[in-house]
Amino acid sequence: DNHDLQRRIMSHARTKHPGEGNGLEWAIRVTKLCLGALFTIRGIPQIYYGTEVGLEGWKAADDRDLRRDFPWHVIGPDHHPLPQYRKEQAIYEWIRDLIRLRKQNAALKYGTTITLWSNELVYAFLRIATDDVAFVIINNGYEKMPLPIQLDLNPAVIPQRVVRMIVEGLKHWKTGQPLTVQDGKVVVGVDGKTIDIFCRQSP
Known part of the structure; x- marks a missing residue:
């Protein structure tokens, strides 16, 4: 504004x-x-x-x-x-x-960005600092995502220390629900017109 x-x-x-x-x-x-x-x-x-x-x-x-x-x-x-x-x-x-x-969360203050997914409605990205990481996903559509998306934590793109922090556990900043990671992939679904943030420290 x-x-x-x-x-x-x-x-x-x-x-x-x-x-x-x-x-x-x-x-x-x-x-x-x-x-x-x-x-x-x-x-x-x-x-x-x-x-x-x-x-x-x-x-x-x-x-x-x-x-x-x-x-x-x-x-x-x-x-x-x-x-x-x-x-x-x-x-x-x-x-x-x-x-x-x-x-x-240092990652949200001055971390770099790695985009994991982007289309006309959904944007998912990581914010990465030296010893911190946050995962953010935005659904700009009006409907809940029909199926969860699976986002590959590719070690060729994402540093191993970051993958380790993600696997060890990020939690939803409001609910405390852990971010789901299965077989090296983040599995996540989001309601319509919603942003979900997963990080290591919650307010």
Whole structure:
């Protein structure tokens, strides 16, 4: 997000998924996917003020709507979104946890990238530091992957020390579920509009 774009992330998501209920849930999901990608690909993540609570805005004829005031009314005395603001709370907590995750995992802070899979909907990659590794997979489709994909941990491409760290165990950053490795292959499936991150340290 920034003031030079046509619209903020949440505005883009709400255009495709208007209304409350299921529409809002999908908009939150799309926004989380975008932010998860921002915090796991190479580079230093930067967010525009208000993105942390899903602030909306459109460029239109000028920048005024993209520079609307921060919605301070959603913030409680503990400096976190109040529980009645479900959208704001969900996105705030998601970004907070992504920041913690980056701080705890060197691979996500400054690791190199090895792409394991890429097509029009799914992108899977490793982030590798000297003694750390993270595995990330993004499903940008709306449907759950019909079958798990099998990603070869080819030692000609992936250093042996990295293969060893993966085999020894990476865990899902939210659920703690171990990454499945069978016969030298990562076996993984992902729900629609979801990013899954497996690493050695969880927030």
